[in-house]
Amino acid sequence: MTAPFLRNVWYMAAWSSEIGEALFRRRIAGEPILMFRRADGIIAALTDRCSHRFAPLSMGMRVGDTVRCPYHGLTFAADGACVANPFSDVLPKGATIRSWPVVERDGAVWLWAGAPEEADTATIPDFAALMRPCGPPLSGLMPMNAGYQFGTDNLMDLSHIEFVHTGSFAGAGVIFGGEHRVRQSGETLHSDWWMPDVAAPAHTFGIYPPELRCDHWLDMRWNAPASMLLEVGATPKGQSRDEGCIVWQAHILTPESETTAHYFWATTRSSDQVDPGADAFLRGLMGQAFEGEDKPIIEAAFANLDGRDFWGEKPVSLGIDQGGTRARRLIETMLRRETKTA
Ligand code: FES
Ligand SMILES: [Fe+2]
DSSP states (O other): OOTTSOSSSEEEEEEGGGOSSSOEEEEETTEEEEEEEOTTSOEEEEESSOTTTOOOGGGSEEETTEEEOTTTOOEEOTTSOEEEOTTOSSOOTTOOOOBOOEEEETTEEEEEOSOGGGOOGGGSOOOGGGOBTTBSOEEEEEEESSOHHHHHHHHSOGGGHHHHOTTTTOOTTGGGGSEEEEEEETTEEEEEEEEEEEEOOGGGBTTBOTTOEEEEEEEEEEETTTEEEEEEEEEETTSOGGGSEEEEEEEEEEESSSSOEEEEEEEOOSSSSOOHHHHHHHHHHHIIIIIIIIHHHHHHHHHHTTTOOTGGGOOOOOSTTHHHHHHHHHHHHHHHHHHHHO
């Protein structure tokens, strides 16, 4: 990975369910990546560019656990080693393709973009909350024509809900009366809203009576580059959070290029009973909120900068936006650290 992207970080590369036997290509932080599931079920990830004349291997074919280039037939093993040359018994020097450490966890595929020997799986952000006894969460992937950090700005400052999400999540100004706190623990950021004594929020419908007064919270956790876990919670006014109704959401942005991103989202259900009708409603609500409301404003704001530098345009601070600001600053610090140690 080259600047402006972090190297020493885990990028979400895909939902586990996206990767099967077929050759699958996705550009991650500027690198074309080929992924496929080996016969033993383990996912292989290689740079999707043949070392001969640079054809995408994803246009080739699998031969067992190897991949044959579609252009002149060099064949590569799942670890990137060249294992067959149709023109000679001698394997060409320097033909090995880069392979990338990948780990499947919590229904997602994580790719380490730094030196393989430094890949520490303990630093993969924890999304175990998504995995409920009733099965995997509802999930999706939204392509976004914007730099990935514009997604972070959006998610680390949920005050936009009141303006952007009038067709989905907006809660009649509830967030304006809330308390907002941003804090940092190591290189993890938290942007938390606390809204006591409010009307039962939408995620409790069917669980709490609509007239019940609730204490409501929206706690967002951020890890580089833009892997966010949101806890949407409500509890009857004055009761402990542990007794509350909680929904967990993943909002994970992986840069594709400097100007495009993959926005992976997932949500658990308010109840552990899976009901196809409720799932269809929830999927519709998420589609409206993310595709219909967030995406247009994020993309329009990004496009409106016409490639100018974010800080160079001197963005005004409203206080509520400090989560996104601190995430940007933390990434800058990490990039500087990587440059020093490179
Ligand atoms: S480009 Fe792959 S073998 Fe020539
Ligand atoms: Fe939003």
